[in-house]
Structure formats: structure tokens, C-alpha cells
Amino acid sequence: MNLLVLGINHKTASVALRERVAFGPDLAPRALQELMHTQGVEETVILSTCNRTELYCCLAPDGESESVRHWLQRFHRLDEDELTACLYQHSGEEAVRHLMRVACGLDSLVLGEPQILGQIKQAYSQSHQVGTLKGVLERLFQKSFSVAKRVRTETEIGASAVSVAFAAVSLAKRIFSDLGRTRVLLVGAGETVELVARHLKEQSVTKMMVANRTLERAQNLAQEFGAEVMTLEQIPDYLPKADIVISSTASPLPIIGKGMVERALKARRQQPILLVDIAVPRDIEPEVDELNDAYLYTVDDLQGIIEQNLESRKRAAGQAELIILEERDQFMGWFRSLESVNLIRDYRSRADQVQQQELAQALLALAQGDDAAQIMQRLARRLTNKLIHTPTQALNQAGKDGDQEILAVLAQSLRLGQR
Structure with a gap:
């Protein structure tokens, strides 16, 4: 038996090619069944995300990686040279190490991001349902899950914010110890604000308001998070209710001015407001920072936090690599013992x-x-x-x-x- 990983990711392939090589939820079951009928393939899992597509296979002694590559090329009708130029391959203990690194977020676009582990578990579950998992890959994936949990427990790989959205929420958490008791006004309804809303929800925030130029887009976002909806023109009426304001629009001019915040503070009887402006150009006038009880942070302030946190994650990644090497060696010891088990049984x-x-x-x-x-x-x-x-x-x-x-x-x- 041999372990094989064949794949492309954000480091090796363009978005256009990654889209063509992807396996959607509807396509994956048929692909798994076809790959299992490829000569030499005994087990397989297909991991497909926006940033990577990887085929994990356990091959029979006579199995070859070329047959798996040719299957991938035929299935997606790809040009051989184009695919080969972007394809990477790992076998044996390097295949084991690669999966563990992916599960821990060490091979991700954002170092240490946790979402990939859920995507791997979903791929594993789908292979289970289709019946393409047996002893070896099943044990390898279960091992990878436990390694990712150990890395999260024993290192700081996921403790620090490295995205603007996450950094904004982390900043709010520093100032308000219990975010669940705050009311948050989100200005804008784009991808960044949606990410902010998700992070807020994870922090038990239930009182959110969404202000946007078009109500339709704001309503779509508000429906998911149970938020109130308003137009940008209505912000002065709702601003006094907000403990936290996080803004990210494409407006060429500031939306929230010093006078608007000053009036809101008076209505709040000088209870402080945290304002986080992650828009470029700015959504909030810089002069707001001159007001007592108004605490304004810009995307530049967050970038400093992100850079510090990224350094922290890099240090944690070094610790994680050592854990992975230890766990890889344990798995390979078990994997090699399978051959001796067969020999002992024969003897x-x-x-x-x-x-x-x-x-x-x-x-x-x-x-x-x-x-x-x-x-x-x-x-x-x-x-x-x-x-x-x-x-x-x-x-x-x-x-x-x-x-x-x-x-x-x-x-x-x-x-x-x-x-």
C-alpha cells in the first residue's frame, strides 16, 4: 500500500483553473465512485474548497499516481500541460504530513484559519457516505482531526486576529468584556460586514442593526442575523442606540460626521461609543476622535494589530510543525506495522x-x-x-x-x- 496526495491550491493555480478543477457537492459523489474504479485505487477522499482541490488516495502495491492524474484530467476535460504545471504530489509520510498541515491551517491562505478543518471533516463524511473509505484513510483523517485539536489546544495558532473583520471584533471584545450585552450598528452590507456579523454572532451578539444605501441588500444580511434594517439617511436616528459602530462601505465621502456622533453622545448621556472604520476612503470623519467618549479606530490601526498577531501565529506555526512531525511518525509506525501484520498472518x-x-x-x-x-x-x-x-x-x-x-x-x- 502507498498513500498519495495529488492536488492544486492557491499557491500553484489561478482562480480560473481552481474553478475548473473544483468538485461541487453534487459532483463529488460521482467523482468518488469513478476514482475508486481507477486501477490501483483502494480508498479515496476528495477535498475541494475555493482555495484547493486535493485527491487523497490509498493505492494498492501496483497502483500508480499517473493513473490518478489521468483520471483527474479526463474528468474535468483539462489540458494535460496546463494541469501538470500546477499539480503537486506527496506520497508516504509526506502525504501524511501534508494532510495534518492542511487540517491545522498551516497551508491556508490565512495562516491558522479554522474553517479548513470543517471542510476536511465534510469531505471525510461524504467519502464515508459514498463508501470510499476503509481502514487506512479513515484512520489517517481521524488522526488529522485529533492533531488539529491538539495544535489548537497547545499553541496560539488561532488565538490572534489576522483578518480585518476578525480584528475589528477582537478590538471590540477588548473594550467590552461581554459583547453579548452590546448593541452593534453595521454600516454597509458587503462581504467584509457580513464577516464581521458572523464573528459578532460567534461572540453571542444578538442586537445588531444594519444600515445600507439599498435596503434590499441590508435585508438579506439582516434576515440571517436577526438584525434591524435602515437606510444610510436614518443613521442619525439610530446612532444613539449603538454601543459599537463598524463601518465598511464604498462611499467616496464620510457617512458619519463629528456633529452626528456628538449629538448621539448627548442622547446617550455620554455613554461611550466605539467606532471602527474599516473603509477606504473613510466612512467616519477623523475629527470624531477629538470627542470625549468616542473611541475611533481606522483600518490602519487594525493593520498594526493584524501584523502583530500574524507574527504570533508564525511563532505558533513553528510549534505546530513539531507536533505534526511527532504525530506523523506515530501514524507511520502504525501504517508500516500493517505490512508486518500481513506477514505474521501468512507465517x-x-x-x-x-x-x-x-x-x-x-x-x-x-x-x-x-x-x-x-x-x-x-x-x-x-x-x-x-x-x-x-x-x-x-x-x-x-x-x-x-x-x-x-x-x-x-x-x-x-x-x-x-x-
Whole structure:
């Protein structure tokens, strides 16, 4: 058996090619079944995300990676040269290490991001349902899940914000110890604000308001998070209710001015407001920072936090790599033991055959009235001769060839020369 990983990712292939090589949820079951019928493939899992497509296979002794590559090329009708230029391949212990690194977020576009682990678990579950998992890959993926959990527990790989959206929420969490008790106004309804809303929800924030130029887009976002909806013109009316304001629009001019915030603070009886402006150009006038009880942070402030946190994650990644090497070696020890298990089973089976043959002859002789003592001596002698025949031949051949390494292995295995 051999372990194989074949794939492309954000480092090796363009978005256009990654889109063509992807396996959507509807396509994956058929792809798994087809790949399982490829010569030499005994088990398989297909991992397909926006940033990577990888085929994990356990190959029979006669299986070749070329057959898997040709299958991928045929399935997606790809140009051979175009695919080959972007394809990477890992086998054996490097395949094991690669999956563990992916599961821990060490091979992701954003170092240490946790979403990939859920995507791997989904791919594993789908392979289970289709029936393309057996002993080896099942154990490997389960091992990778436990490694990712250990890395998250023993290192700081996921503790620091490295995206603007996450950094904004982390900043709010520093200032308000319990975000679940705050009311948040989100200005804009684009991808960044949607990510902010998701992070807020994870922090148990239930009171959100969404202001956007078009109500339709704001309503789509608000429906998912149970938020109130308003137009940009209505912000002055709702601003006094907000403990936190996070803004990210494409407006060329500021949306929230110093006077608007000043009036909101008066209505709040000087209860502070945290304002996080992650738009470029700015959504909030810089002069807001001059107001008492108004705490304004811009995307530049967040970038400093992100850079510090990224350095922290890089240090944690070094610790994670050591954990992965340790866990990889443990798995490879189990994987290599499978070969010895098969050999031991074969050796015992042959010994049992010899035993049954000689025992049958001895019992027949006893039934015919032969001397029992002679039968026992003959049985012991014949069993001994047959059981030592193959090792004796190997010792003789190694001696004739002058192969000291084989002689040493045989001597150690048979405990020869020991007193």
C-alpha cells in the first residue's frame, strides 16, 4: 500500500483553473465512485474548497499516481500541460504530513484559519457516505482531526486576529468584556460586514442593526442575523442606540460626521461609543476622535494589530510543525506495522498447515496401533524439520552470498548466537 496526495491550491493555480478543477457537492459523489474504479485505487477522499482541490488516495502495491492524474484530467476535460504545471504530489509520510498541515491551517491562505478543518471533516463524511473509505484513510483523517485539536489546544495558532473583520471584533471584545450585552450598528452590507456579523454572532451578539444605501441588500444580511434594517439617511436616528459602530462601505465621502456622533453622545448621556472604520476612503470623519467618549479606530490601526498577531501565529506555526512531525511518525509506525501484520498472518497460516498435516498423520498412525512413543518422537522431529526448513535455507543462501546484513537480521530474528 502507498498513500498519495495529488492536488492544486492557491499557491500553484489561478482562480480560473481552481474553478475548473473544483468538485461541487453534487459532483463529488460521482467523482468518488469513478476514482475508486481507477486501477490501483483502494480508498479515496476528495477535498475541494475555493482555495484547493486535493485527491487523497490509498493505492494498492501496483497502483500508480499517473493513473490518478489521468483520471483527474479526463474528468474535468483539462489540458494535460496546463494541469501538470500546477499539480503537486506527496506520497508516504509526506502525504501524511501534508494532510495534518492542511487540517491545522498551516497551508491556508490565512495562516491558522479554522474553517479548513470543517471542510476536511465534510469531505471525510461524504467519502464515508459514498463508501470510499476503509481502514487506512479513515484512520489517517481521524488522526488529522485529533492533531488539529491538539495544535489548537497547545499553541496560539488561532488565538490572534489576522483578518480585518476578525480584528475589528477582537478590538471590540477588548473594550467590552461581554459583547453579548452590546448593541452593534453595521454600516454597509458587503462581504467584509457580513464577516464581521458572523464573528459578532460567534461572540453571542444578538442586537445588531444594519444600515445600507439599498435596503434590499441590508435585508438579506439582516434576515440571517436577526438584525434591524435602515437606510444610510436614518443613521442619525439610530446612532444613539449603538454601543459599537463598524463601518465598511464604498462611499467616496464620510457617512458619519463629528456633529452626528456628538449629538448621539448627548442622547446617550455620554455613554461611550466605539467606532471602527474599516473603509477606504473613510466612512467616519477623523475629527470624531477629538470627542470625549468616542473611541475611533481606522483600518490602519487594525493593520498594526493584524501584523502583530500574524507574527504570533508564525511563532505558533513553528510549534505546530513539531507536533505534526511527532504525530506523523506515530501514524507511520502504525501504517508500516500493517505490512508486518500481513506477514505474521501468512507465517502463522503456513505453520498451522504444517501442524495440521503432521497431526493428521500422527493420529492416523495411533489409530492403526503404532507405538505411541515412536509416533510422538516422529511428530516432534518432522514438525521441527519443516518449521526450520525455510529459515535454514535463508541462512545458507546468505552465507553463500556473503550477505552479512541479512545474516545479522536472521540471527537477531531467530535469537541465534545468544547465551
